[in-house]
Amino acid sequence: LLAASDIHLEHHSYAAHPLMSGDSYFALHQLAHLCRKNDVSVLLAGDVFERAYPDALTVSKALRTLDGVFHGPQDDTIRYCFFVQGQHDFASPPWLSLANDAVHIGCGLKAGITVPGTSVKMAGLDYHHPSKLKQAIREMPEDCDILVFHQSWSEMVGNFPADGSLVEDVLSVHPNTKLIISGDVHISRQMTIKHPNGECLFLSPGPTSL
Numbered sequence: 086l087l088a089a090s091d092i093h094l095e096h097h098s099y100a101a102h103p104l105m106s107g108d109s110y111f112a113l114h115q116l117a118h119l120c121r122k123n124d125v126s127v128l129l130a131g132d133v134f135e136r137a138y139p140d141a142l143t144v145s146k147a148l149r150t151l152d153g154v155f156h157g158p159q160d161d162t163i164r165y166c167f168f169v170q171g172q173h174d175f176a177s178p179p180w181l182s183l184a185n186d187a188v189h190i191g192c193g194l195k196a197g198i199t200v201p202g203t204s205v206k207m208a209g210l211d212y213h214h215p216s217k218l219k220q221a222i223r224e225m226p227e228d229c230d231i232l233v234f235h236q237s238w239s240e241m242v243g244n245f246p247a248d249g250s251l252v253e254d255v256l257s258v259h260p261n262t263k264l265i266i267s268g269d270v271h272i273s274r275q276m277t278i279k280h281p282n283g284e285c286l287f288l289s290p291g292p293t294s295l
Contacts, residue, residue: 086167086200087123089116090130090235090268091292093173094143098135098294109135110146112294117154126164126201127154130268130290131171131191131212131235134180144180151184165201169209171235171268190233197229209233212269215248222249223258232259234267240278241270241289251287256280264288 094109120127134143151166168181169191181187190198190209197206208229213221218236225232232255239247249255251265260282266289273291277284 086128087116087120087125088128088130088266088288088290089293090266090290091132091171091271092116092129092294093132093135093292094147095135095139096142109294110143110150113147113150116293117150120154120164124164127151127166128207128233128266129166129168129181130209130233130266131169132173132268133168133171134174137174137176139174139180144183147180148184151181151187167198167207167209167233169233169235169268170211172212175212191235193224194226197226200231205230207231207233210235212236213248218249219254222254225259227259228261229259230261230263232262232265234265235269236267237269238267238287240276240287241267241272241274251278251285252280256282256285266290 092109092113097106098109116127154164166184166187167190170179179189182189191211194208197208200207206229208226210221210225212235236248239250262285264286270289271292272289274289276287278287
């Protein structure tokens with residue numbers, strides 16, 4: 086399973102550099118290449134698109150690229166795109182749901198999704214306003230090995246404002262979680278979170294193209 090987040094797909098990502106374009110498209114193309122090369126599915130932890138209503142070109146490029154992950158040329162292997170939505174690209178229905186074999190795991194699933202080829206259970210949560218986050222976490226499926234979010238966490242951002250706490254809000258409710266993957270904060274980091282019931286690995290993929 087290859088994890089990424091915060092691709093922020095759009096043609097022109099930099100207002101100060103109008104001649105610079107297409108870099109986020111190329112970043113997604115590289116992710117697709119890595120999935121095919123390593124024969125793994127992809128997990129996208131939110132803000133795949135820069136806007137909730139992306140232009141037609143951006144949607145088309147995203148769908149064509151991801152369809153290439155699932156079924157490449159002369160390739161009978163089925164791979165999947167698991168995803169949650171961020172605050173930038175939150176839409177109903179999600180744009181990525183138009184892609185073949187895309188699985189939206191951030192929509193209140195009653196049970197965890199099994200990662201292909203493993204016995205690992207995974208669940209996710211779309212971006213939630215901090216005032217509603219704790220309740221949404223409590224309603225997530227129990228006994229999942231991996232939880233996926235698109236939020237900022239106090240353990241990650243230090244003294245800056247955060248949406249919640251990994252220890253107090255997540256691991257107190259889901260103590261058996263082995264891995265938490267979260268987009269939103271544009272910093273790539275991996276760290277071990279210690280809590281009263283043990284330890285949990287935390288991964289922030291960081292921005293894919295910015």
